[in-house]
Structure formats: structure tokens, C-alpha cells
Amino acid sequence: MTKSFEITINKTAHSRQKEAFSKELVFGRVFSDHMFIADFIDGEWTNISVEPYAKISLDPSCLVFHYGQAIFEGMKAYKGPNQEPLLFRPADNIKRFNKSAERMCMPRVPEELFMDGLKALIELDQDWIPSAEGHSLYIRPFMIATDEYLGVKASDKYRFIIITSPVAAYYKDPVKVKVETYYTRAAEGGTGFAKSAGNYAQSLQPAKEAYKQGYDQLLWTDAKEHKFIEESGTMNVMFVLKNKKIVTPKLSTTILNGVTRNSVIQLAEKMDYEVDQKKLAVSEIIDHIKNDNLLEAFGTGTAATIAPISLIAHDGIDYELPNTDKESFSVKCLSLLDQIRRGQTLDEFNWVVKI
Numbered sequence: 001m002t003k004s005f006e007i008t009i010n011k012t013a014h015s016r017q018k019e020a021f022s023k024e025l026v027f028g029r030v031f032s033d034h035m036f037i038a039d040f041i042d043g044e045w046t047n048i049s050v051e052p053y054a055k056i057s058l059d060p061s062c063l064v065f066h067y068g069q070a071i072f073e074g075m076k077a078y079k080g081p082n083q084e085p086l087l088f089r090p091a092d093n094i095k096r097f098n099k100s101a102e103r104m105c106m107p108r109v110p111e112e113l114f115m116d117g118l119k120a121l122i123e124l125d126q127d128w129i130p131s132a133e134g135h136s137l138y139i140r141p142f143m144i145a146t147d148e149y150l151g152v153k154a155s156d157k158y159r160f161i162i163i164t165s166p167v168a169a170y171y172k173d174p175v176k177v178k179v180e181t182y183y184t185r186a187a188e189g190g191t192g193f194a195k196s197a198g199n200y201a202q203s204l205q206p207a208k209e210a211y212k213q214g215y216d217q218l219l220w221t222d223a224k225e226h227k228f229i230e231e232s233g234t235m236n237v238m239f240v241l242k243n244k245k246i247v248t249p250k251l252s253t254t255i256l257n258g259v260t261r262n263s264v265i266q267l268a269e270k271m272d273y274e275v276d277q278k279k280l281a282v283s284e285i286i287d288h289i290k291n292d293n294l295l296e297a298f299g300t301g302t303a304a305t306i307a308p309i310s311l312i313a314h315d316g317i318d319y320e321l322p323n324t325d326k327e328s329f330s331v332k333c334l335s336l337l338d339q340i341r342r343g344q345t346l347d348e349f350n351w352v353v354k355i
């Protein structure tokens with residue numbers, strides 16, 4: 001039996017939407033009028049409400065500030081043909097959130113609480129969903145440890161919050177990536193598959209070094225030998241070869257199980273591409289480039305959607321990749337994905353949830 005949760009709704013007296021939409025939207029800088037909040041106290045979810053978006057007050061001793069018990073998700077809402085809000089694969093993000101929670105020793109957020117909170121919030125802030133091409137309402141659910149204590153332990157109290165932000169594309173231009181062969185993102189048995197805040201914090205310094213050398217992102221490799229491709233900074237990666245073949249690193253405990261990755265694989269198969277999910281050696285991709293067999297490389301992610309990669313740097317050599325055009329797989333796949341997310345074509349995979 002599913003438990004129902006009562007959500008208190010406190011609306012803002014002054015919407016900031018019109019002012020926010022009068023400026024050019026970028027990724028993640030402006031936030032919608034409301035946020036969803038729930039607290040986990042004494043083993044129960046309580047204080048469940050939608051509130052006007054505002055700063056939150058926390059004791060400086062809260063465990064999240066010291067030992068980083070924090071996880072998050074990224075999902076998106078779109079406007080359908082009749083202006084109705086549509087969520088893209090929310091159940092998959094909720095499941096992944098709870099896997100991250102388990103790994104970080106945090107409580108599960110009941111699926112119905114998560115979904116009800118999401119729906120209440122998006123319904124209230126539906127005017128914040130931009131409809132221009134490439135735009136959407138980015139949804140950021142997160143959970144933090146709120147015990148006021150300095151001992152190293154799993155917190156007993158948590159706060160779960162959902163905020164939303166009208167966004168444009170995460171990357172404006174094709175991405176230049178550098179294959180990282182010294183620093184490590186994730187090792188077997190670690191937290192690589194989880195969306196834990198620490199995974200991103202520890203990636204910043206290596207990414208900054210790559211940025212100084214003229215690259216936008218890292219292409220992470222395995223922690224043992226630095227020979228196999230894992231994922232890029234904010235996305236999973238895929239490589240399109242001649243003869244309608246796509247290769248991508250197979251999932252493991254060191255790779256995020258991307259919802260966009262999974263969607264692109266399903267769409268690729270529908271478009272008659274053969275997708276090989278494998279332990280993917282960097283040398284294999286470099287050979288494909290040298291043999292003129294690599295047509296495209298791109299990243300997949302909620303924020304990034306499908307982001308073309310224009311250059312791969314490895315061992316001091318910059319390999320420029322071919323430009324994409326309207327016949328490229330990534331361009332056609334993004335267009336199909338976009339039509340599904342906006343309710344403009346048949347949703348044969350049942351990915352879209354109407355609010």
C-alpha cells in the first residue's frame with residue numbers, strides 16, 4: 001500500500017517570473033518562485049510543504065558541512081502542445097536518487113512523497129517552464145544531513161528539498177575534452193555511480209587544470225590503469241562509428257547510470273544503430289579517429305542533453321573530430337528526444353508524465 005503525505009502549500013505573494021524571463025536565460029542562475037521541503041526526523045518524513053523560494057537557516061554544526069553527506073538529482077520539465085507541464089522520466093531519477101541515498105547511508109525518500117512533492121511544485125510554478133527551443137525547467141532535488149554534531153557518523157536527521165530553475169543549454173558550443181590519465185574520478189567500490197556532492201567537489205581541481213590548458217571538460221578514465229573511458233565531467237559519453245555503430249562505456253560502480261544515456265541507447269536502437277556497451281579502451285577510440293572511422297562523439301546528461309564533442313586530447317595530442325550536420329546521429333537523436341519530451345510525437349517508451 002502506498003502512503004499518502006499531506007503537503008502544506010504556502011504561495012508567494014509576488015511572482016518573480018516575468019522579471020526573470022525578461023533576461024536571457026542561462027543554466028542554473030535564476031530560481032522559480034517556490035521550493036518543496038521535507039524533513040526526516042525520528043525516522044519519519046515531516047514538515048512537508050511547498051514554500052516561497054528563500055534562503056534556509058541551518059546550524060553551522062550540521063553534518064553536511066563537515067563530512068559531505070549530500071546527494072542530488074537533475075531532471076527536466078517541458079511544456080506540452082496544450083501548455084501542460086510534462087516531466088521526463090521522473091520515476092527513473094527517483095530510483096537513482098534512492099540508490100545514491102543508500103550508498104551515502106541516508107534514508108530513502110518514499111517514491112510517492114518525491115513524486116507528489118514534484119507535482120505540487122511544478123504545478124504551482126508551471127509558468128516558469130520556458131518553451132523556446134533548447135530551454136526547459138531544470139529540477140534539482142537534493143538531500144542533506146542536518147544533525148548538529150561533529151562526530152563522524154551517519155546523520156539521524158535530513159532535509160530533502162526540490163528547487164527549479166528555467167534554463168538554456170548547459171553547453172553553448174561543442175565541448176573539447178581531455179583524457180585524464182593522472183587524477184581519478186571513481187574507483188571500484190567507491191561512490192562513482194551515486195550522485196553524491198563529493199564526486200563533483202573532487203573533480204573541480206583536475207577540471208580547472210584542463211580548463212587552463214584550453215579544454216572544457218575531462219574524459220575520466222579508470223582508476224587502476226587509466227586505460228578505459230568512464231564518463232565526462234557532467235555527462236556520459238558515446239562514440240558514433242561508421243556503419244551505424246555506437247560504442248559507449250558499459251555501466252559499472254564507477255559510472256553514473258544516466259537517464260539520458262539510457263534514453264539515447266533506446267532511441268539509437270529504434271533508429272537501427274547497433275549500440276555496443278563495453279569496457280571501452282581509450283586506444284580503441286584513438287585508433288578509430290586515426291583510421292577515419294569515428295563520425296561523432298557526444299556527451300549525454302540531463303543538463304547537457306546531447307552535447308557534441310569537437311576535440312579529444314590524449315597524450316599531448318589534440319584530435320579534432322568531424323563537424324556534425326543535420327544528418328548526424330546526435331542531431332537527429334536530439335531532435336527526436338526533444339519531440340518526445342515536449343509531447344510532439346508518440347511517446348512509445350512511456351517516458352513522459354503529464355501533470
Ligand code: COI
Nearest residue numbers: 074075234301302303304
Ligand atoms: C545533470 O545533468 O542534471 C547533472 O546533474 C549534471 C550537473 C552536475 C550539472
